[in-house]
Amino acid sequence: MKCPGKISRRSFLKTGASATAASTLVPAIVGLSSKEVPASPSPLNIWPGRVVLNYENRINPHPTCNQTGGTLSDETTMMAMIDNSIRLLTGIQDVGEAWKAIFPATLSVTSRIAIKINILTDTTIPPHPFLVKGIVEGLKLMSLPGGNFPANRIYIYDGNASADWANKGFTSTNFPDVNLVPSDSQTTRTGDDAGARNRPYSNTLYNCDFLINIPTLRGHSTYAESYTMGFKSHYGTYPTDFHSTGDPFADPSSCPAYLRDINCVGPVYNKTVLTAFCSIYGHYGSSPSASANSFLIYAQTKDPATADTRPNTVIMSTDPVTAEFHGVKVRKLQFNQTYNVSDMPNYLRASAGKTSSLSASPYNIGIIDEADMDYREIINGVITNSGSEKFSSSASKEKAAMQVNPNPVSPNAYIDFLAPQNSHQKQAVVEISDIKGQIIWRKEVSILGINNRVVWTGVNSRGKRAVPGRYVVSVNLGTKILSNTITLI
Missing domain, CATH: 2.60.40.4070 (Immunoglobulin-like)
Structure with a gap:
């Protein structure tokens, strides 16, 4: 896939060296028994703490965030955001090789890749289909023994949803040969959900080998700690039975504890290779189906000259905790609020080994402390931070x-x-x-x-x-x- 806005090659490692390095960094899948609790990042989280934030203001606004239209230049620009993000995340210029670098050596043309989107209702702000299309097209460029990765081994799914996917742009025209599963069902499988808690979960995810989570920047009421982002995107992978009543398997029984558990154990933990916030629009309302809000204050921290009120942001990381931190930080910046570890929601701190009211379980699946992160950034097609070892090593509280x-x-x-x-x-x-x-x-x-x-x-x-x-x-x-x-x- 060609990129219309080139990123300076000097900011990347040389392709050959990067590919070699990446191959040594990608471990084989390690199984997690049903009674184990992970004390460290998943083996598929190959770069804990590494994250790319890509902001782009050269996209024409549409009358509503649900509109599936847009100019060809919009589609090209948004797909280029995905290409450039995966390049900067991996340090590899070739898009197909960059995508292949986040998967283990077991990836083959017969593997199945699940892509979780979160739509819910017709009024819900979805990931923009052009951004998701950029991910799909990148996956199809992965060269493997037997050919490129086939589109018919990619499954885009959501559950607990009543939305018209066609109205959101998720159609066979935009995603030819890709499996679209708008109303995924969930099944209980004894011992399959880690901790032997036997929660029912997505049949699509069960049948797939790897998972890419694509959330948006959305708010929620306080019982979910005000955020519908990457962790809560898996309402749809899991049922909403404990949405407000609390999870009887969690301690304490609450929605935040449920969010912690469904992301820190079981198939989501075992299969996630990437979290990619795809947020052209976003909101901070008290309902996940609220209308889009202005993110102008945040946007002007990236481009002081912009008058575009949309977040226009992709956040990409193999580390689900780091990705979620930066999603929360976007909203904190919009309200000029502090974004220290102590300011993060309990479900996120409890997933990263930090003290909180939910810290009874020893989860520590990713990096939440910004001082320990490898932050990389693109603004309007130009790299503004390629990650600095010297800067990161100086990062201390x-x-x-x-x-x-x-x-x-x-x-x-x-x-x-x-x-x-x-x-x-x-x-x-x-x-x-x-x-x-x-x-x-x-x-x-x-x-x-x-x-x-x-x-x-x-x-x-x-x-x-x-x-x-x-x-x-x-x-x-x-x-x-x-x-x-x-x-x-």
Whole structure:
């Protein structure tokens, strides 16, 4: 699949070396007995903590988020978002090889891949079909013994749903030869759900070898801790019997405990290779079927010039906890709220080995602490963070560090700084100075978490474009001043 907006090759590892490295990183499937509780990430979570966030504002808005139309350029742009995200996640330029890198060596042309989407009702905001199509087309490019991976071994499913899939764009025209399962049924299989709890779950997932979870950015009422995202996407893999009454197998019996369990044990844990938030639209209402809301404040942390109120975001990770963290963070940024580990929902903290009211079970399936993540980012088709080993190794709850991307700067400088926990909810002062030490631009920002961002658009305090040349970026955290030299071109 060709990409219309090229990403700089220098930001990626060379394809050959990357493919070799990836093959050594992908382990064989390791079984989980029915009574085991996972104390570490799934063997299929090959890069715990690694995540790509891809924001794109070059998509024409549609009258409603349910509209299946759009220009050819929209389809091409959204599918390119998926291509570029998997490239940056894996470090492999060839799209088919990049997709193959997230699967174990057991993948073959006879394997079955399940793709879980979450639609629920006709008013529910779905993953955009063009983004899901990008994933399907990428999977079909995987070259394996016997040929490319066949479309008829891909199953897109949801359960507990009453939506008209055609109205959402999930049709045989958009997905030729792919199996579309809009009303998947669930069956109880003794001992199959880990912990011998025998919960019924998706027949499609049971018959498939691997799982890709495709949630959207949606809200919920407080009993589900206000989020319908990646973890709750598996209402549909599992039934809603315990939706409000609590799961009799969970301790305590509650919806958050149910969310923890269905993601941390059993087939979801054993088969998930990727979580990919596909969110052109999103909402933060109290019902999963609420209408789309504005994410303009969040969007302007990615593109200060945008007036587009949609989130326009793909979040991609082999780590379901890390992916969920960044989905929650998008909403926190929209409301200028802190996004530390302690600010995350209980079901997520309990799934990542952190203390919470649900921490009785020793689940630890992924990385929730942003200081331990390998964050990679694309904004409007340009890599703004390719992952920095030096920056990540400095990431500590008690240390501070800064990096600026891209450098040289054109047109925007993304100033990312790590702040120790004792500085959170305080103010940081970011200044740009010329080589004579004269401050040409200054901004005060709230420190909301470990990893924070300020965008400098290359202008001075009067709003005029600064003269090309060398500048010094400084971030004053109160207890420490960070500085870096940049070049504006």
